[in-house]
Amino acid sequence: MSATTEHSTAAETSTTANRIPFNQPAQVGQELAYVQDCFARKHLSGNGIYTKRCEQFFEERFGFPKALLTTSCTDALEMAAILANIQPGDEVIVPSYTFVSSANAFVLRGAKIIFADSERQTPNIDVAQLAGLITPRTKAVVVVHYAGMACDMDALVALTNRHGIFLIEDAAHAIEATYRGKPLGRFGQLATFSFHETKNLVCGEGGLLAINDPGLIYRAEVIREKGTDRQAFFRGEVDKYTWQDVGSSFLPADYVAAYLWAQLENLENIQAKRLAIWTLYHERLATAEAQGWIERPKLPDCASNNAHMYYLICPSIAARTFLIEQLKQAQIQAVFHYLPLHESPFYQPHHDPARPLPNALRYADCLVRLPLFYDLSLEQANRVASVVLTALEAWAARPA
16 A cells, blocks of 8 residues: 555545534444344244333333334324324324424325424424314324424313314324423323434334323234234234234334344433433533524423434524534534425425414524434534534624
């Protein structure tokens, strides 16, 4: 190898070492050993020992009457739509500022989506406007606990109970988060969680359907098993399993659950590390908020912090673009988040143009997410915060 090549290789290694990605999936314990154990047991399909361990963990820790692992949070939402008996012509209220799955699961059943705006203080759904959106055709309200911060669940439970409609919690961000001490996912008849590699607990792709209405448990098992009573057969409750209902293949492979089980064994460690990073960002960037350069996350008094995400609200899309570019130049990857679903090419023709959703648009234009993952060191998080502060100061000092 020539001296020039050695110098080039060393420079590339240094550049890579200094790069901070937005996310990096965690491997914290026995993940690979448990996956290998699945192969040793010769059970790779769903409902193996690790699937059952994970489901029991969620039921015991969070008090869910039934927890069913799924292939994704998207699939858990599609199961929820079936369980809520969504039919063509039904209306489902969904926040506009969310991932497409929150709405698409119900569109697949023929529902009309009624988009709601976010709050001014948080990206969560604005509960105050929901009563005005409910009609005789409303079948369900879907709420998203953005960044793991609880929505106003007292008001939501009271509202949905009063109208006799389903409350479905999209808790994709919200594992280990609470509202007034009660775990998120325990308030609606149904709740969904995500274990995608960007979440607090990961298994690559995976999800969970939490069922709080015991009357829905049997049907949920049938739906997850392609519409058959296969689960009842394995429990010895029937002598053969047959087609009972609509359904699909929503059950994940047991080696996916094996990876997740290792994460659950290290839950407290994962959460403590993420919270330390979140707190560092929050404290370092307090001066920027005091200067009026950004807004930091505002955690409601009744909500806990599960450190799923650290985001900032910039004063404009131009300021956000500048900040992301400055971070990129420092080899730090920061990203914005959702585009408002009510303005999407697919659903804009169905949204009432006389009903603007200004807060959803504001978050779409101004919110930026900073790197936050288990293997991010506090030294790296400090570097991220320093670059953010320098960039914000430069933006504030630019010529008018």
